[in-house]
Amino acid sequence: MKGNACRMNYVAFGEYGLQSLEMSWVTGKQIEAGRVAASHFLERVGKVYIRIFPHKSITKKPLETRMGKGKAEVEQWVACVKPGMVMFEIGGVSEDVAKRALARVSHKMPVRCRLVTRGHTIG
């Protein structure tokens, strides 16, 4: 995995987004933890959009196992996140609430993040 995000690097659905500043695999558990953190904080107000999905399977051999005997079992599923990718979005709430909710989500992410708002492009 190399390079920066050429797509998914803008806020598309909500009004505020959480943008990754680093490159990493984000596991399904981490995404779920972020979603739970945001929805618990928002208390059914606003809407949370998850822009990433763990499509990639990661296998791992069990401990104290000899090499060989074929491919190991799938251990986890991850999303490949590149710098600039907007991972989470929030809509329908004020900037202050969105900022605090996304700060909670960022604690669950394995990458450094920043808050972004809608509207960079000029047509």
Next chain:
Amino acid sequence: MVSKEMVLKARARKEFGSKNAAKTRLAGRIPAIVYGHGQKPEAIVLDEHDFAEGIHHGHRLFDVEVDGKREKLLVKDVQFDYLGRKIIHADLIRVDLSERVKVQVRLVFKGTPVGAQEGGLLEEHLDRMEIECAVTDIPESIDVSVKGLKVGDSLHARDVQLPQGVKLITGPNALLIACHLPAAPVVEEAAAAVEEPIAPEVITERKPKEGEEETEEEKK
């Protein structure tokens, strides 16, 4: 509406390619292209600070001086870096002041809707709209009041009050904003009622042969 016309100084660009463009950006300038009116496209270099300042202040029309020759140029497209922080390239189109152009204009939703006080959620579907207007009358943004929105109500492009001389290009039925109640929460009881997952069948497990089964029975 931005009435002030901004003057930018530029110079013709003779070095092309990504490496030269990167060098230009490091020096605090932006590579740009000028085209339109059936003339030959011209590659230019703009000052990054001045151009970005103009863009952030809502300017669309620039008076660009390229090697002593002045032209009225309209910002057609702006490219940002992967983080959306810095401008890396701009497309400028030649225009006449008498001409009418199609542009995308930002929508600013103003006020707190009635529905929000009833527990409704405001969902923005579009944040910009395409309009046609005179080059000199391009609005910086269009204000849309959402005060009257109740739960279940929505605003479409046709409902927006446009300034005089401005024509709507976006489809009139395009949904801009809607107010609705948030989705009902997932009942956790249903999840709790599900029994514990049964261990999956091990496909590779060694199955006893017929003879072995017999011996086990004999043992019993």
